[in-house]
Amino acid sequence: MEHIVLGDEAVALGALHAGLSAAYGYPGTPSTEIMEYLLEAHAQGGPVARWCTNEKTALEAALGVSFAGRRALVTMKHVGLNVAADPFINGSILGIQGGLVIAVADDPGMHSSQNEQDSRFYADFALLPCMEPRNQQEAYRMSAEAFAVSERFHVPVLLRLTTRLSHARARIHTTEAQGQNPLGKAPDKTQWMLLPGFARKNYAALIEKQGPILAWSTAHPQNTLELEGRDRSWGIITAGLGGNYYEENLEDLLHLRGGKQPARLHIAVYPLPVASIRRLCEEAQEVLVIEEGQPFIEAKVRGLLPASCRISGKLDGRVNRTGELDPDLVRLSLGLPPRESVLSTGLSIPPLPNRPPQLCQGCPHGDSYETIKQALAGLENTAVTADIGCYSLGAMPPYEVPESIVCMGASVGMAKGAADAGIRHVVGVIGDSTFLHSGIPGLIDAVAAQTPMTLVILDNAIVAMTGCQETIIPSAKLGELIRGLGVEEEHLVELEAKRSLIKENAARLRSEIHYPGLSVVIFKRECLEAARRHKKKSAPNGEGQKP
Numbered sequence: 001m002e003h004i005v006l007g008d009e010a011v012a013l014g015a016l017h018a019g020l021s022a023a024y025g026y027p028g029t030p031s032t033e034i035m036e037y038l039l040e041a042h043a044q045g046g047p048v049a050r051w052c053t054n055e056k057t058a059l060e061a062a063l064g065v066s067f068a069g070r071r072a073l074v075t076m077k078h079v080g081l082n083v084a085a086d087p088f089i090n091g092s093i094l095g096i097q098g099g100l101v102i103a104v105a106d107d108p109g110m111h112s113s114q115n116e117q118d119s120r121f122y123a124d125f126a127l128l129p130c131m132e133p134r135n136q137q138e139a140y141r142m143s144a145e146a147f148a149v150s151e152r153f154h155v156p157v158l159l160r161l162t163t164r165l166s167h168a169r170a171r172i173h174t175t176e177a178q179g180q181n182p183l184g185k186a187p188d189k190t191q192w193m194l195l196p197g198f199a200r201k202n203y204a205a206l207i208e209k210q211g212p213i214l215a216w217s218t219a220h221p222q223n224t225l226e227l228e229g230r231d232r233s234w235g236i237i238t239a240g241l242g243g244n245y246y247e248e249n250l251e252d253l254l255h256l257r258g259g260k261q262p263a264r265l266h267i268a269v270y271p272l273p274v275a276s277i278r279r280l281c282e283e284a285q286e287v288l289v290i291e292e293g294q295p296f297i298e299a300k301v302r303g304l305l306p307a308s309c310r311i312s313g314k315l316d317g318r319v320n321r322t323g324e325l326d327p328d329l330v331r332l333s334l335g336l337p338p339r340e341s342v343l344s345t346g347l348s349i350p351p352l353p354n355r356p357p358q359l360c361q362g363c364p365h366g367d368s369y370e371t372i373k374q375a376l377a378g379l380e381n382t383a384v385t386a387d388i389g390c391y392s393l394g395a396m397p398p399y400e401v402p403e404s405i406v407c408m409g410a411s412v413g414m415a416k417g418a419a420d421a422g423i424r425h426v427v428g429v430i431g432d433s434t435f436l437h438s439g440i441p442g443l444i445d446a447v448a449a450q451t452p453m454t455l456v457i458l459d460n461a462i463v464a465m466t467g468c469q470e471t472i473i474p475s476a477k478l479g480e481l482i483r484g485l486g487v488e489e490e491h492l493v494e495l496e497a498k499r500s501l502i503k504e505n506a507a508r509l510r511s512e513i514h515y516p517g518l519s520v521v522i523f524k525r526e527c528l529e530a531a532r533r534h535k536k537k538s539a540p541n542g543e544g545q546k547p
């Protein structure tokens, strides 16, 4: 069958057709659409699909599915893998039963992220296979294949995506869907209990698997080595979307080089096919590496080849070291002149206005930031730590309130540390879903130490930034949860985030900021976008079922 799908949706379809039993994830751009697709399939009777509290709990649930012999998919963005790193690394030495695939979408260029880390390093660190599709068809095929690879080597498999692939749509051909695995027999306990005595044996077993895993990646049909009839003095290594960008420029490159096409290796599955790299480079005087993300291949290749072979790529500046690749940048790396464009035609085009991201007009966070601003006005020795979500836009004019934004949940721990260090008026700002994701442990630390700080929770009753997914527990239960953590009843304050109440709310918040102990202030009002979607969903014509 033919489908026109996003790269993310191709991954979801591949998993469904491979007999997926359960999928878990935490929303994060650019990975969110994988789960959105699977949630819709679940609503129509498909396999289990659930958003989880965070990426760690998602991966742990998937481990449980694999333990039971069935196939599980976990989805997250690249920074989510930091949160899931513990079960990810430890999962590498478990005796995986049902196939376990971890689809991680990297965001080179940081379109919607706080860094541009490259997940291939994680797979390498954990000694696990990694697959990197370069188009939607490969995303579909590799998603399905990854389950078989996981079951063949009894290890989790990382499926690495990047923004342009995740969010671009293309036609794919699908194959027949297979059924789910039956429930497996009880696994060998020693392979699932990482007590030191068992873990040592399991780690040794993982090391033994490295040879067969390397043989698999070397022989993989998507790791293509092109030597026949090629100019072997110049070797090109491409990976992921870098392969597409290279091919877009090939015609001009051939023209420039009198028809001489460089020898080339495209890498789609890892560990690195070392023998193929050595063959590519046998006669090469120079090797250019074009890869999306960090210089993962290039750094490894530097250790494999003799000093006489010049290696170039991101590390010597031949390919851009930061941000995304694109065909025009790859073109320059290949020594081609810039493409003729409107800029070089001499046409005068008006400069584009600078349009920094902003909170929606009327967003409750705007009123909350205005309240925090007024509450802190005139106070000395203050600090405001904030977190990841729409409310990070409060760092922009006209609010400019947060002074730190680091990673999910960090606002709470940082507020505690700043108070411990002696800052008198400390406010941590976190959204409701981020609080549930990873803010709770930090708050427990603050409760235990009775830290003099105020945590402000911006409760808009939704995971807004990634497209309005439901929070893991309803917003109405937030107060109850916080009370249960040990926050004093009289210093747990719930306020409505409303423009007309800013003055009154600021006075209440200020009194909590002055309190020399721990307080939590929850500002409540539904996200406007979520309200709009809820209204549309409940409209009689049933429009807008899909968020």
Ligand code: SF4
Binding pocket: 358, 359, 360, 362, 363, 364, 365, 390, 460, 464, 465, 527, 528, 529, 530
């Ligand atoms: S999507 Fe919702 S939370 Fe985000 S800026 Fe808009 S109104 Fe605010």
